[in-house]
Amino acid sequence: MSAVLWIEQSTRAELTRVLDARLVEAAQMVTSLVSKNQIALNRDDPAQISLPASADYEHQQFCQIWSFSSGLVGRSTGAPREQMVPADATGFRTITRDGKALRVYTIVDPDLGGQVTVGDSLAIRDRLVRDVIAGFLWPAVVILPVMWGLIWLSITTGLAPLARFARDLEARRTDDLGALPESKQRPREIRPLAGALDDLLARLARARERERDFIAYAAHEMKTPLAGLKTQAHIARRAPDQATRARALEAISTSVDRTDRMVHQLLDLAQVESRETRSAPLELQGLLQQVLADLTEVADRRTISLALEPSTRSLTLSSDPFLLTIALRNLIENAIQASPTGSDVLVKVSDTEARVLIDIRDGGPGLPPAIAGQAQEKFVKGNNVDPSGSGLGLAIATDAITAASGDIRFERRADGHHTIVALSRTRCHAVDRNAARDG
Template identity: 75%
Template sequence: MSLRLRLFLILTGATLAVWLSAVLWIENSTRAEVTRVLDARLVEAARMVSSLVSKNQIALNRDDPAQITLSHDESYEHQQFCQIWSFTQGLVGRSNGAPSAQLVPADATGFRDVTRDGKALRVYTIIDPDLGGQVTVGDSLAMRNRLVRDVIEGFLWPALVILPVMWGLIWLAISRGLAPLDRFASDLDARPSEDLRALPGTAQQPREIRPLAGALDDLLARLAAARGREREFIAYAAHEMKTPLAGLKTQAHIARHAPDTDTREHALAAISTSVDRTDRMVRQLLDLAQVDSRETRATPVELTGLLRQVLGDLAGLATRRGVTLELDSALDAPSVGSDPLLLSLALRNLIENAVQASPDGAAIKARVTGSDDALLIDIHDGGPGLPPEIAQQAGQKFVKGKGADANGSGLGLAIARDALARLGATLRYEMRDDGHHTLLDLPTA
């Protein structure tokens, strides 16, 4: 459903509800006013008849009840009727059209609603001491309802003309009011997909559209930044892939035309190194893509077992590098609610970086400690730590310091940082007396 139609239905529904509420209020107030006025007329008529009886201006006779004439309106026949009852003689007088049967008990006074001959009547009764009886004056409730109905019909008939006109004006007002939004949508639709600049004239937009325009500006800025990072990533990746591939081609050419065995063996060793470097880079690029696209799924993770698995996967690399891997847990099988894939990717890249940075014969120790609020994973290696020139850029893609391992791609810390950020964990580095420490703080909640 469009916003225009939704607003139209809401406003027309509200208008109709207000109109119907007004009808009900007028109906109730009119009925109350009609009842008050006509009840007052019944009281006046009863007192008038009683006064006439007291002054003997009405002849009373049981055998021939006097015909009493009350106020009469041609528009409402039999507006009022009257009965005069003697306590000893019975009906001694009545008006034309008045029922012949007694309407109220002999001792009754005041107002009552009664039904006679299928007609609902409103009557008022007083006791006349001079008569020794009672005077009852009444009128038809149907006549009262007709009066109220005529008032309501007089209010409703104009609504058949007014409401459609009002609804048409509401539709016109909504269309004109939403015109800036339509123009805003048209401007967006006309923009080419590669145009990620901020929307022009945001400050001149209507106040209600400014938050939307501002949010779109923020979104476009984030998209532009993401696209810039994507282009930068592709450029760096292409450059980094080009180097080992060019080396492979060169060394393969040397191996094919090597004049002796030593030259051929040296070229084949260089080919193996280039293949390892390319394999690691491809794996890290896939890991980075997986970190960016994965939806986090928190499950209980037993840290000691996960670390043991990661260390086992890196045992071959550690052996080739001449370092040893050790696991030391100060806790008994600590567990944490986390995404096992993201956590394992972060640990693998951090420990792999430590292996690449450690000198021959060094020992890399992974230790798990913790408290009720957080668990700490401490990866201690024998490397020199982060070079000062890249300390502020640690975690950025393809950032490598001088003297870094030639097989490195500058992606390991970036993968670890992004994965831990998705997990709500923090990563920090410390250089202590016993060597370099990489510290992971994992929340337990």
């Protein structure tokens, strides 16, 4: 349809240009014949000029010759007897005579004292355009169904391997995450798709394996304190004296604390893995002060001194407050658990041109070399850490910091073990506290 409309418009424009040029030529020719007295009048009608007519397009053109003094002096076959345009009119005009639209061109020759008007019917022009469109449409009417059939056949044949591929996928069991079987009938166009699906299935298999391990580890970690709770409850119930009962109740309290901590960490881990990052402006010093305040009770139980090194500048950055809070809380809590009783944990904030650095220094021995490469995985614990730990804290912190577009590294220095969190400074703003206070 777009092609038909385009051809119709372009044909009409081109036909108008050509026929208008022919009218100009015809008018000039008639004027020349009149000026040379070579025009021949019809014998039956002295005022009629004998001009040949086309068999298919009869009376395509007509002309009138008017004298300013004597009126109509000549006309072609089919031309009206009355004057079609005013005496002083020149150039192109579209007029209507006897209900027919006509396109006329007029020349006034003062030397001859007359006017020559040549024209043709717009209906003839429309017929020419329709004939061109019909000549275009008939082959299209024949060819388009053939093309449709060939396109349908080629698409059906070409997509048949993809349809078989889809049926093979639908027939697979939900627990079958193995690689897709190789097929000689698989066209090369869908081999990249098959390779991408194999990669996806492999990653899904690894994710499912991690989930199974996670559930197994979580069940084991939950089972241990619950078994201890049950045992200590029996001891407390059957204790022969008050001291034994007190020790059993203390053991129950410790198991409850360990279970409570692990449940909270499991909930934190679930939120970190399922949460979409939502950045918001946050003041880093204030956030760290709040995290340290929340962990004061944990530090007091181990006689650990928590401190945040004062800063003369207030660092405000755009990050997810929830993820950053969870990460810092777990890292600082790990530092508390790893530090010897009576030592201190110091948190320091600094910044470089590209990053903001949060340095958590503790007095612990650092990560054991045997697990250093696996320390950020779930349920990985060293032999010299607090037995109440679940091995989730560092994994939670790593996932949260990664989601917040940061990273964590560990360094052993002369003054202790350092856990360094590096955050992007792309959207960070620093304010000098002293300058702000003076202002």
